[in-house]
Every structure is written in C-alpha cells, then in structure tokens.
Amino acid sequence: MNNPFPYSLDNKRYHTWNYYLKTHYGTKVCKVPLNAGFTCPNRDGSKSTGGCTFCSSLGSGEFQGASKASLMEQFEHGAQIMHRKWPDAQLMAYFQSYTNTYGPLEKIKECVEPFLEREDVIGICIATRSDCLPSEVIDYLNKCADIKDIWIELGLQTIHDYTSERINRAHTYEQFKEKVQELKDTKLKICVHLMNSLPYETEEMMLQTAKEVGKLPIHALKIHMLHLIKGTKMYQQHQKAPFDLLTQEQYVQLVVKQLRLIPPHIIIQRLTGDGMKDSLAAPLWTLNKTQVTNDIDKLMAKLNVMQGDLYE
Numbered sequence: 001m002n003n004p005f006p007y008s009l010d011n012k013r014y015h016t017w018n019y020y021l022k023t024h025y026g027t028k029v030c031k032v033p034l035n036a037g038f039t040c041p042n043r044d045g046s047k048s049t050g051g052c053t054f055c056s057s058l059g060s061g062e063f064q065g066a067s068k069a070s071l072m073e074q075f076e077h078g079a080q081i082m083h084r085k086w087p088d089a090q091l092m093a094y095f096q097s098y099t100n101t102y103g104p105l106e107k108i109k110e111c112v113e114p115f116l117e118r119e120d121v122i123g124i125c126i127a128t129r130s131d132c133l134p135s136e137v138i139d140y141l142n143k144c145a146d147i148k149d150i151w152i153e154l155g156l157q158t159i160h161d162y163t164s165e166r167i168n169r170a171h172t173y174e175q176f177k178e179k180v181q182e183l184k185d186t187k188l189k190i191c192v193h194l195m196n197s198l199p200y201e202t203e204e205m206m207l208q209t210a211k212e213v214g215k216l217p218i219h220a221l222k223i224h225m226l227h228l229i230k231g232t233k234m235y236q237q238h239q240k241a242p243f244d245l246l247t248q249e250q251y252v253q254l255v256v257k258q259l260r261l262i263p264p265h266i267i268i269q270r271l272t273g274d275g276m277k278d279s280l281a282a283p284l285w286t287l288n289k290t291q292v293t294n295d296i297d298k299l300m301a302k303l304n305v306m307q308g309d310l311y312e
Contacts (some may be wrong), residue, residue, distance in 0.1 A: 230280075264311070
C-alpha cells in the first residue's frame with residue numbers, strides 16, 4: 001500500500017479517529033453512550049423551546065434512548081455490547097444525549113466522578129454546547145483532565161448565523177468562537193460537530209464552514225449528513241415545503257472537498273452519522289455508512305488528494 005498521507009495506518013487519506021486512538025493508546029477504544037438526564041437551553045425555555053429543529057425528542061442520542069437505568073447500569077450494558085465485538089477494547093464514557101454541562105456543577109460532578117475512578121475507563125467524552133460551559137465548569141473539567149483524557153464535543157453544525165437561527169440553535173458563531181478560545185488554554189480536547197445539507201445552504205456555504213472551523217484551535221471534527229427524523233420540526237417543515245437534500249454522490253464529493261480544506265493534524269472522528277432505521281425519513285442512503293466512507297476513500301485515491309492539501 002502506497003499511501004502518502006502521514007496520519008494513517010491503512011488506505012485512509014484523512015486523519016482518522018482509529019489512527020489517533022491506536023497511536024495514542026496502543027489499542028482499540030470504544031465509546032459507551034450514556035444518557036445522564038440533562039436537557040438543553042433551547043428546549044426548556046431558557047433560550048428557546050422545541051430544541052434544534054432536526055433533533056428528535058431523544059436529543060441526538062437515539063441509540064441510547066430515554067434510559068431510566070442508572071449511569072453505571074447503562075455503562076455496564078454498553079461495555080458488554082462493545083466487548084462482545086472487541087474483547088480487548090478499552091472504553092470511554094460518552095455523555096451523548098442532550099447538553100451534558102447544562103445544569104448545576106454538583107450534578108456534573110456526580111455524573112463525571114464515578115468514571116474518573118474506574119480503571120477500565122481511559123477517557124470521558126462530554127457532548128454539550130458552547131453557551132453551556134461557564135468558567136467554573138471548565139475549571140472543574142480541566143482538573144479532571146489530570147486524571148483522564150476529557151473530550152468536549154461541541155455542537156456547531158454551521159458557521160452561518162442565518163441557518164443557525166432557522167434551525168433554532170439559539171447561539172451565534174461568534175459566541176462559539178469565544179468559548180473555543182477559552183477552552184484552548186486548558187488540557188481539555190475539543191471536538192466540533194458539523195452538519196452538511198442543512199436547509200437552503202449551498203455547497204459554498206458548507207465549504208466555508210469547514211474551512212473556517214479548520215482554522216480554530218481544535219483537536220477533532222465530526223462531519224454529519226443531515227438526517228430527517230420523523231416527527232421532528234424539520235421533518236414537518238420538509239413535508240410542507242420540501243428542500244433539497246444531498247445525494248450520496250454529492251455528499252461524497254462535498255466531504256472530499258471539505259477534507260482538503262482542513263489541516264491534517266485535526267482528527268476526523270466521523271464522516272457520516274448514525275440514523276435509526278425506523279425513525280429516519282431521509283436520506284435512506286445514510287444507513288449504509290460503510291459504503292459512504294468507502295466511496296470517500298475511493299474518490300480521494302482517484303483524485304490523488306488528501307486531508308489538508310488545500311489548507312492555507
């Protein structure tokens with residue numbers, strides 16, 4: 001295999017999460033998703049109601065569900081599933097559903113600290129929003145990072161405030177950037193979520209999002225295709241006034257262009273997201289994740305391009 005990309009153990013021409021984990025920890029690592037019972041400021045009326053228009057009632061944690069089990073019960077169940085497939089894998093606790101720093105500091109501590117004490121947990125991932133990270137929470141999590149690796153996963157989706165307002169994010173890109181600047185002076189690792197094919201965004205807008213976020217002092221990105229989930233506000237809007245969704249071919253071509261704009265040191269944790277088959281209305285091609293990532297690999301090889309080769 002002749003792969004010119006330096007951050008690779010296989011045929012990938014982008015900086016994969018798998019490469020980072022295996023070179024950093026020396027082994028397979030799995031995230032165990034958790035639902036800690038938080039909510040979001042654009043759900044409870046603090047900033048808005050209804051949540052992001054693309055988000056289901058489960059708050060982007062559909063595979064975890066609205067669990068009534070304790071965090072430890074959820075973790076043990078998830079760990080068993082992971083170890084059936086990868087017996088020797090190490091584990092990360094992944095607070096996935098809703099906004100997991102939107103609450104009192106004491107609640108956050110109650111959620112995080114049991115996992116700091118577990119020897120079988122090598123890191124903790126916390127999905128949240130940039131406007132839900134007050135300085136006292138950042139200071140606490142930064143101290144936790146002396147014990148375990150702490151990843152902060154920030155939902156952004158787009159740099160375009162008009163789109164953000166349309167999808168009810170209830171924060172601006174400028175507010176997001178300010179929080180990233182605060183986080184960069186800590187030991188916390190930053191992963192940012194981007195979403196392609198949001199309503200009425202052009203390819204140029206999506207490329208601009210990737211390019212600008214790639215300039216920020218972050219460690220990783222997750223890139224997703226928009227999922228139209230049955231019952232969401234966006235699904236209802238699409239039923240009344242359909243907007244275009246990217247085809248698989250368009251998505252693959254777009255992601256390759258985005259990767260070329262992102263500096264090679266940034267880890268790409270995901271290039272396509274998970275959708276529950278029963279609740280996914282469109283696009284159904286996203287259910288075949290392997291085919292999507294394979295097509296990205298093939299196109300990058302065909303064009304002889306790689307992550308960051310157009311980064312300025």
